[in-house]
Amino acid sequence: MRGPGGRPLVPLRHGADHFGRYTSRMRRVPGSRISRRPSCHTRHMRVVVGWLLVLLLGTAAVLTLNPEWLARLNPDWAGLTTTYPISQVVALRPLLAAVFAVLALVVLAVGVFRRTRMRRGIKTLTLGLVLLAVAIGHAWVVWDRGMDNPGGLSADDGVRPAGAGTGAITVLTYNTLDGRTTAEDVADLAGQNGADIIALPETSLATAEEVAALMLAEGAPFQVFVDVKGEPAIGSTALLVASTLGEYVQTSAPETSFGAVRAEPASGVGPPVVAVHVSPPISRLTAQWQADLEAVTALCRGRDAAGLVVAGDLNATLDHRPLQDLGGCADAALAGGVGGVSTWPVRTPAWLGSAIDHVLVDTGRYRVTEAAVVQRGESDHRGVVARLLPGE
Structure with missing residues (x-):
């Protein structure tokens, strides 16, 4: 009998079993190797x-x-x-x-x-x-x-329309992907949900004016504001405000990589509104994305946050630090029970993607009565629509 390495092991007889065979112990022959169990210290370390x-x-x-x-x-x-x-x-x-x-x-x-x-x-x-x-x-x-998405706001929720200072204000934001969600799509959504404020990232002046024309044909005149930074296809951001909210003027918007529009009431009852499009958080644009996101969310923590409404493509979710600290603002989709529904990309189910499009509202002035994630056209985004009432 040989052990590891072919070295002989010499049996030591110490008794026979019931078959008459000798059992044995193995005596180590000098120079042979016999495997040993790990020591207690080694087992403890493992x-x-x-x-x-x-x-x-x-x-x-x-x-x-x-x-x-x-x-x-x-x-x-x-x-x-x-x-x-x-x-x-x-x-x-x-x-x-x-x-x-x-x-x-x-x-x-x-x-x-x-x-x-x-x-x-x-x-x-x-x-x-x-x-x-x-x-x-x-x-x-x-x-x-919130995952129970109604796909649109209720037709009649028993509240007065905007314009009286105490009525509902409905906000719609939709990244149209340079018009792939068309003016007809946007106007249809806005009309069905009674939108008073429409924020449209990646939307040209021509498309925004077409939306306004379609709304006017339905008896709902809108003012149009646009800002373009960088490449027009993605850098153009439009904002439409219903005339029922009074006259608005365009003022200084936050410094972001893409277009950002701020409009404030010159003589009216509506809130100050900011439409934004934040840079995407890809590797080479991380610093730019961080700066854009901080500039936008800082609006909610600043002195001019009273009554503020911010809407657009923030390219960030509620899990990113800037959106965890919104000061006096709240996310309308979250407050409306659809904060778990993704807005990008549309090629994935609504429960699987990321909620990166937002409507942020000053909770000291408004409360969210309902919200929905909507989808029209060929954009890679879904939209968000929210109905607000002055807080009690």
Whole structure:
């Protein structure tokens, strides 16, 4: 009989079994090698390292729920949600819920196998349960923000129309993708929902004026304001304000990469309105996106936030830090129960994408009575429409 490396092992007889065969122990022949079980110290270190790995992976998974939690430990770590590529990941919370659910099922299956066949797997099962809890957490956040989308506002909610200073004001925002959601589409949506304010990122002056003409034909005159920065196809932002809100004048808007329009009542009852289009958060434009987003959300935290309405394509979700601190403003989709419905991209189901188009309103002046995510035309965005009433 030979051991590892072909070296001989000499049996030592110490008794016979019930078949009459000799059992034996193996005596080590000098120069031979016999495998040894790991020492207690080594096994202990393996256990410690294993649990540390579970702790590390579990903590990383939990932090995907809100990376800004780290700022509570160190203020210098604030702003992780606007740091590339974390900014891309946190924008896809519904997808994160699905990914963590799949990972949890796989890890739990491995843990059960190890536990039943090898009497091991406690660490694997623990990690699987953490991943499952994170998946449920992501799904709960989306669900809690609201997924019951009516697709439009009610035709008659028992409130007075805008114009009297105490009536409803309806706001519609739609990124038309350079008119792929056409003027007819926008006018139809605005008419069906009784829009008084229409914010249209990626919309030319010609398209905006066509929308106004179509609305006028239906007996609803609108003023048109446009600002263009950069490439006209994506840098043109239009704002239409119903004449029932009184006369408006265009004033200084926040400094952003794309067009931004601010209009204030010269003699009327309507709110100050800002239509915006924030730069996308792709790698080479991260700094630009951060500056644009800060400039827009700062409006809600500034001195001139009273009665303010901000609408447009912010290219950010409620999970990005600037939208977690809106001062006196609230997100109308969230307040209206559709904050979990995605507005981009339309090629994915409404429960899977990102809610990056927003209507922000000063809660000291207005309350949201209802909201909806709407879709028309060939744009890659869905729109948001919200009805506001002066606060009580």
